Amino acid sequence: MQDEHTATLLDYYTRHQPSTQWRGFLTALAEEFETQLDTSQLRVLMARIxxxxxxxxxxxxxxxxxxxxxxLNSIWSELDWGFVRLAEKDEFLSIEHCCAPLAAFGERAAPWTAAFLEGAYQHWLHELGAGSLALQQYESSSAHAYEFRLLNAR
Structure with a gap:
């Protein structure tokens, strides 16, 4: 028996198959980036992008x-970039982005590619008035999701 989260993921993947036409190019691009920049620099670059x-x-x-x-979901759905779930917790806002096609950059690029999402969410949250709050990536409990938390910047 599947839980609701798994069923949602499988439904999404069934409807939106990631394109393979860009994988070789994006993997080569990521490998070249890694010869020029370290992981922290790549995270800054991806956040800016x-x-x-x-x-x-x-x-x-x-x-x-x-x-x-x-x-957020209207944007990501339009672009076949997965979906987002927001959860308000006592100390932070959790943003869980599921099914982003960032794996197309290759497994080695995983430590820095999610900074693209972090930069986009930080921009939107700042635009909506959360300028004094910091967004940080956290280890997600799901292999198909990226978690970000909006926290007080102390």
């Missing part, structure tokens, strides 16, 4: 977490 990407999709009016989730 994510923020630049986000400028093409202004957040507009998001008064509630449901509004924000709808806004």
């Amino acid at each position: 994510g923020a630049r990407f986000a400028t093409n999709y202004p957040a507009g009016e998001c008064a509630t977490l449901d509004d924000l989730a709808s806004f």
